[in-house]
Amino acid sequence: MNSSIILGAYVFVLAILVGFEVIARVPSMLHTPLMSGTNAIHGVVLVGAILVAFQARNPATDVLAFVAVVLGSLNVFGGFVVTDRMLQMFKPRSQRKE
Amino acid sequence: MNTAIGIAYLIAAVVFIFGLRQLGSPVTARLGNRVAAAGMTLAVVATLVSPAGSGVLPSGIHPHAVNWIIIFLGMALGGTAGVISARRVLMTAMPQMVAIFNGMGGGAAAAVSALELVHLTEAHLRGGSGGQLATIMLGSAIGCVSFAGSMVAFAKLQEIVGGGAIRLPFQQFIVATLVIAIVVLGVLAAAVTSSYAIFALLILAAILLGLLLVIPIGGADMPVVISLMNSLTGLAAALTGFVLSNELLIVSGALVGASGTLLTQLMAKAMNRPLTNVLFGAFGAAPSGGGAALAASGTVREISVDDAATLMIYADQVIVVPGYGLAVAQAQHQVHELGELLEKRDVSVKYAIHPVAGRMPGHMNVLLAEADVAYSQLFDMDQINGEFAHSEVALVVGANDVTNPAARTDRSSPIYGMPILNVDQARNIIVLKRSMRPGFAGIDNPLYLDPKTAMLFGDAKDSLTRLVNSVKAAP
Numbered sequence: 050m051n052s053s054i055i056l057g058a059y060v061f062v063l064a065i066l067v068g069f070e071v072i073a074r075v076p077s078m079l080h081t082p083l084m085s086g087t088n089a090i091h092g093v094v095l096v097g098a099i100l101v102a103f104q105a106r107n108p109a110t111d112v113l114a115f116v117a118v119v120l121g122s123l124n125v126f127g128g129f130v131v132t133d134r135m136l137q138m139f140k141p142r143s144q145r146k147e
Numbered sequence: 148m149n150t151a152i153g154i155a156y157l158i159a160a161v162v163f164i165f166g167l168r169q170l171g172s173p174v175t176a177r178l179g180n181r182v183a184a185a186g187m188t189l190a191v192v193a194t195l196v197s198p199a200g201s202g203v204l205p206s207g208i209h210p211h212a213v214n215w216i217i218i219f220l221g222m223a224l225g226g227t228a229g230v231i232s233a234r235r236v237l238m239t240a241m242p243q244m245v246a247i248f249n250g251m252g253g254g255a256a257a258a259v260s261a262l263e264l265v266h267l268t269e270a271h272l273r274g275g276s277g278g279q280l281a282t283i284m285l286g287s288a289i290g291c292v293s294f295a296g297s298m299v300a301f302a303k304l305q306e307i308v309g310g311g312a313i314r315l316p317f318q319q320f321i322v323a324t325l326v327i328a329i330v331v332l333g334v335l336a337a338a339v340t341s342s343y344a345i346f347a348l349l350i351l352a353a354i355l356l357g358l359l360l361v362i363p364i365g366g367a368d369m370p371v372v373i374s375l376m377n378s379l380t381g382l383a384a385a386l387t388g389f390v391l392s393n394e395l396l397i398v399s400g401a402l403v404g405a406s407g408t409l410l411t412q413l414m415a416k417a418m419n420r421p422l423t424n425v426l427f428g429a430f431g432a433a434p435s436g437g438g439a440a441l442a443a444s445g446t447v448r449e450i451s452v453d454d455a456a457t458l459m460i461y462a463d464q465v466i467v468v469p470g471y472g473l474a475v476a477q478a479q480h481q482v483h484e485l486g487e488l489l490e491k492r493d494v495s496v497k498y499a500i501h502p503v504a505g506r507m508p509g510h511m512n513v514l515l516a517e518a519d520v521a522y523s524q525l526f527d528m529d530q531i532n533g534e535f536a537h538s539e540v541a542l543v544v545g546a547n548d549v550t551n552p553a554a555r556t557d558r559s560s561p562i563y564g565m566p567i568l569n570v571d572q573a574r575n576i577i578v579l580k581r582s583m584r585p586g587f588a589g590i591d592n593p594l595y596l597d598p599k600t601a602m603l604f605g606d607a608k609d610s611l612t613r614l615v616n617s618v619k620a621a622p
Contacts, residue, residue: 054278057389057397064385064398068405071164075171077417077527078500080410080508084374085245086170086180087381087407090163092248093187093399094255094384095222096194100391101262102218103198103210110265115217117258122225124252125191129184130233131244136177138516 082135089128095121155193156395162186163399167406190395225251238514239474246301246373249380253293256383257350260286263390268340277337279390284333286386287346288353293379295357300373303361313363319427325356360426367548368425370508371414375422378407417502417566447583450601452610455577456617462539462575464495466531468568469515471505472545472580472607479518481611482544486520488618498524499531499541499568501549532569541573543594545580545607551592561590576600579610 075083098117105114163186169179195218198210229248236244264283302308315321332349339345364372385400387393415422450458459465467482486496498520504511512525526534535541543550550570553560570576576599583595594600603610 064401065405078512091403118221119225120255126226127229
């Protein structure tokens with residue numbers, strides 16, 4: 050087992066602990082927006098999709114890389130916009146447009 | 148890794164954590180989402196410029212022109228489709244939208260894992276270590292489960308397939324077998340890298356597992372399922388980071404995996420059902436015998452619009468209980484108008500929000516806020532439950548299961564033990580409902596047969612408009 054996997058495991062475990070701590074007490078009215086927001090954050094898989102797309106070298110991997118980038122982009126862009134729309138409703142009345 | 152890009156990733160990871168923290172409070176939530184989006188922009192831009200500085204890609208790998216075309220075309224297509232669908236979707240269909248985007252993320256993670264496998268096995272890269280292959284197998288399996296599960300959740304909420312719970316024979320046995328099969332296939336696929344046939348079988352088994360896990364679950368439990376699938380996608384995204392030696396992927400994925408799991412538990416708790424019960428309980432699969440007998444034994448009392456309006460005008464306090472029916476009918480503005488008119492006549496109007504009213508926790512708050520209902524009028528279940536007993540009228544608008552007293556009394560009811568709004572304690576109960584059809588959980592509601600209850604049948608929007616006109620016309 051190489052050391053970069055071990056290092057990755059450290060980062061993974063510590064990030065999990067942070068993840069449990071960071072949203073300790075959330076009012077239930079924010080459950081849906083929070084789920085939607087975290088949904089957008091795991092769209093970071095787009096970064097992984099771009100990195101593997103750089104390395105694609107034949108038509109089959111090209112197609113798979115294209116699929117990965119499209120799906121990842123849908124997750125990122127759609128995720129953040131939908132969350133923003135939900136949270137727009139939480140603004141005070143005076144500041145709201147639309 | 149190039150230092151500048153490494154620092155950009157570090158900043159992005161920290162920004163995600165701050166964004167997530169801000170998302171947990173109503174005041175800062177919107178800012179938090181935007182902060183996280185800024186972090187994402189930084190991460191993606193850093194990745195796109197990375198080949199120039201290199202160090203992010205394995206040595207000797209330089210992107211070809213076709214790679215750039217794939218990336219920009221893919222981002223343009225996925226980005227445009229994502230933004231347009233997110234903008235157009237109705238507020239009522241938000242839960243489905245989240246399910247779809249989550250499924251896309253799961254699919255992306257699985258595709259990335261598959262490509263990592265190809266790159267590792269092809270000669271131009273370092274040979275894969277056991278640890279790397281293990282993360283690839285796990286990442287693709289979890290990504291596929293999340294993809295398939297989210298698609299079923301979407302189809303159920305969109306009512307493309309039946310929303311009810313379906314009891315499959317031997318479901319737990321089949322699920323256990325599939326999990327074992329996936330582990331065995333993963334070990335074999337890692338050992339035999341000469342062919343991708345075994346890996347393809349692994350993908351198939353994982354998709355099947357995702358389908359079978361979610362198909363039996365009733366629509367009422369979908370929020371919990373989507374939240375669970377959300378944390379699975381996070382986990383799959385984190386796993387793709389190991390082979391790419393990309394700490395940003397690991398941090399963000401693990402962050403979502405953990406917070407998503409916590410959120411799933413919070414949601415399950417709001418429904419007073421352990422997670423295992425949600426996954427394997429086949430909620431509301433068979434109509435309860437007790438409920439059916441009840442429907443035959445009681446009589447339903449109807450009320451006219453004018454009588455209902457009069458009852459509310461002369462009440463001290465009216466508690467409005469909004470539910471999914473209000474969301475479907477898009478009647479949030481009408482209910483607000485009615486509330487305003489009553490307030491002008493010195494009737495105290497409060498809104499009682501069950502934690503799982505609508506189809507997702509927080510769904511109702513979003514809808515009512517859209518209609519300009521003041522936050523000070525919205526009350527959580529715990530805050531308001533004591534007030535029903537001294538309220539003249541409880542006005543139930545399209546809510547059903549969250550008002551069902553059977554949850555308190557009937558041990559045979561599938562929702563027994565779920566915390567409910569004490570609507571039945573109000574002196575008068577007016578129920579706006581389309582028909583006597585049971586609610587989302589598919590069970591009868593004895594509240595409708597209560598002598599204190601009067602039914603006003605019709606579309607919620609239509610009924611509310613008529614109530615508004617009647618209150619306006621009243622002297």
